[in-house]
Amino acid sequence: MKFGLQLGYWMAQPPPHAGELVVAAENAGFDAVFAAESWGSDAFDPLAWWGSSTHRVRLGTSVVQMSARTPAATAMHALTLDHLSGGRMILGLGVSGPQVVEGWYGQPFAKPLARTREYVDIVRKVLARQAPVTNEGPHYRLPYTGPGALGLGKPLKPIVHPLRADLPIWLGAEGPKNVALTAEIADGWLAIYYAPRLAGMYNDWLDEGFARSGARRRREDFEIAASCQVVITDDASGELERMRWIMALYLGGMGAPELNFHAQVYRRMGYEREVDEIGRLFQAGEKERAAALVPDEMILDTAIIGDEAHVRDRLKVWEAAGVTMMLVSAPDVEQLHRLAPLVDM
Structure with missing residues (x-):
């Protein structure tokens, strides 16, 4: 099982030690470094900037929000960074949620599965560079022929010859239909809030996709990168207290109350009552009470929290559940160095 470093997205300011973390991750044997985006920093520029100090580690987006860019624009970003890094780019894509898609990007959120399929298909056409890229839609028509079109659009293929036509595309997916689609059309799954005890359920979703006609991969050559807070500490209770606030934010504030994908994930884990009450309190502004309701087991x-021996034991459980990469974060180089011995388990 490999390790990837998740840089995430920026808060009010750029993180002060991210460049050091990226270099330390490469030196420690991490397989990849990922950057994310929400509605502030983007995912590509940090990889290009900090990734320029690396030579081996793969550079991935986790995830690029599809509504932020047309498929052709995303393909241009990916092929450019793939050239600059010598073939180390992983393109991680995700649909985000309706609050961001419609509120920030001004795009419709409807039919996310169909849009994902079409989006990935266009990106692959650009990277293949076998012919001028066309697409009949309905979501991304090339050439564009909708309202306001002059009728002068011309099918094009990239001027730059992509370094890899098979540049890996991973999808961020949380629900059963999206995970099945990921297994069908992608090279890997970026799993958020993965719970090893539900591996059987995830495998059913994945197997549905692998079994579809024309599926791109088999399980043996498909990557599952699970985001996980891995913290080596002698103060597990203090770390749990910190994470309660983060959990309350994602369950209560990162999505519309009637359509919060993170909340749906935890409902499927069996926490329906807790999710409903945490969300209600958070939306009412009672964030402290909402965080207090998050149970340790949730x-x-x-997440994996404890001393090194405990963390090692739990990592074996995650690997046995099918995870091929642990996507972890570290607040500073010292914490990353504490994780480094786990890379060569």
Whole structure:
């Protein structure tokens, strides 16, 4: 099982030690470094900037929000960074949620599965560079022929010859239909809030996709990168307290109350009552009470916290559940160095 470093997205300011973390991750034997985006920093520029100090580690987006860019624009970003890094780019894509898609990007959120399929198909056509790229839609028509079109659009193929036509595309997916689609059309799954005890359920979703006609991969050559808070500490209770606030934010504030994909994930884990009450309190502004309601087991289903021996034991459980990469974060180089011995387990 490999390790990837998740840089995430920026808060009010750029993180002060990210460049050092990226270099330390490469030196420690991490397989990849990922950057994310929400509605502030983007995912590509940090990889290009900090990744320029690396030579081996793969550079991935986790994830690029599809509504932020047309498929052709995303393909241009990916092929450019793939050239600059010598073939180390992983393109991680995700649909985000309706609050961001419609509120920030001004795009419709409807039919996310159909849009994902079409989006990935266009990106692959650009990277293949076998012919001028066309697409009949309905979501991304090339050439464009909708309202306001002059009728002068011309099918094009990239001027730059992509370094790899098979540049890996991973999808961020949380629900059963999206995970099945990921297994069908992608090279890997970026799993958020993965719970090893539900591996059987995830495998059913994945197997549905692998079994479809024309599926791109088999399980043996498909990557599952699971985001996980892995913290080596002698103060597990203090770390759990910190994570309660983060959990309350994602369950109560990162999505519309009637359509919060993170909340749906935890409902499927069996926490329906807790999710409903945490969400209600968070939306009412009672964030402290909402965080207090997050039980330890809700955090520990999707995180590993404890001394080194405990962390090593739990990592074996995640690997046995089918995870091929642990996607971890570290606040500073010291914490990353504490994780480094785990890379060569």
